[in-house]
Amino acid sequence: MSVKVQQIDACRWRIPREGAMRTDGLVFADRAMMAVLQKEKALEQVRNVATLPGIVGPSIAMPDIHWGYGFPIGGVAAFDAEQGVVSPGGVGYDINCGVRLLRTELTVGEVRPWIEKLADELFRNVPSGIGSHRRDLKLSVAEERKVLTKGARWAVENGFGRAEDLEHIEEKGTLAGADPEVISDRALERGRNQLGTLGSGNHFLEVDLVEEIGDQQAANVLGLFPGQITVTIHTGSRGLGYQVCDDYLRMMLHAASKYGIELPDRQLCCAPLNSPEGKQYLAAMACAANFAFANRQLITAWVRESFERVLGKSPDELRISTVYDVCHNIAKMETHQFEGQTRRLCVHRKGATRAFPPGHADTPELYRSVGQPVLIPGDMGRYSYVLVGTQGAFEETFGSTCHGAGRVLSRHAAKKLARGRNIEAELAARGIIIRASSRATLAEEISESYKDVLDVVNVVEQAGIGKIVARLRPLAVIKG
């Protein structure tokens, strides 16, 4: 079934309200992206989200949109705190899957001679792949509950990282409202051995080089300079988050029928924000979000350790600090201006990033003159981008922007394309070292599997919902 779209300008398209839709769809894409999108089912999903009760403003899709479960990946939807709903499908299975960027005082010349050793050390020190975890990190159930309440703060209190890391994490690393009482034993059990693990698939740990600066002033404020070594961590809430989503989807399937909410797709199941089910999901989601913040904080500590060991330098010499840490899959209660009114909204970002503007109270003080940092990973063979949030995003997309490149090839197609090739050698020829637990992952994650992330961030910048600060190029990639 094709979806009707109307072009608004070079990077905006409207899906006009019709049928059961309560509002329009708004898609950010260039003409070439839209030509591809019209052959896919993601636009139907944008339309389906527009049918949910209490949606405020349009059902939004970012340029990295692709077909997800229920909600599209790359979707943003805001719901009224009183009349609206919350949906686990609008957050996704990997609750608070996100990205953290670390900066160092090192330049590429200082690190290049050690890069193989560094890759080996990071691969050993940060568990990745299925069933792998640090033997020296054992959590009791009581301790795991503390992780769920405190998030990254738990990690810092237990000696993993520094208090100043917390200043540069979305929500300062602790999402409020978490209640471990609403987490199933099954979720606790799935999570216990997975705290401090990267996982597999698109999750990664990268040593990068700052290759190009797009906005000098913002780069100065973020402490980024050309030739600098940075580290990117991309992971989420692991089995705990997947189980929370699974548990609550089941609950919401029943809640949706209890509250008489008509669903065009079961995976969109939801409950009113002010219902017991809605409140309970938000409390459980906050637990999973905190687990993810703690996860990235632990990995940060092990990255520091690895650099210290391989380069033989002290923490003071290396000065590895957190630039920022963003959520890519989350629903949050936020205050926005909509049609001249101050509204309390639950903003769902599924494969989308908060992008608050300069001057916003939730933008860390250090960055308040330039806007909240936004971290957009590309693929393992090309580059990633650092952006900052803008006033345009705050006014048009509830302070949201894109989150990544978005897959274009299925795993089977990627594997076929990789057959007979030595992916490791190809990457090495481009100056990229890879360590991967799974050969399948290596083949399925080749560059060609993804859109060029530059096309995505160009649309975002042109639309004024994000501003490019720097481009990062991978030197060493750790994959699960």
Add this chain to the structure above:
Amino acid sequence: MNSFRLLEHTADMGIAAEGETLAALFQQAALGLRQIITACTDIQPSQEILVEVQGQDREELLVNWLSELLFLLESRQFLPAAFEIDSVTDYQLRARVRGETLDADRHYLEREIKAVTYHQIKVEETASGWRAQVFVDL
């Protein structure tokens, strides 16, 4: 014919299963799930776990059955070799799963499945038996 094949989805993967009976269908779906996780053939059926799951309908039952297998793998490191469905109705399934504890030296796992989804899920009766479709999040 009892069989399964893997389905392609841009970001994820799915399973299309067929079975002469509902029990055979659920067994084939489980084999499909294992195929996504590993191509490993050396899995000893040395332990047996009894699995009992419920659902509001056949679709939910299928999601819950496959989710249980994921849970056993992730939490108990239990890698399944064979699935015997003892009984299955529209709302309840009882099965014996044989397999062994994951051994990193012998078992090579290719993919981590995050979850079994309700996306485009189907369990249908056909002229020759049963057919199902289910997608997993990777």
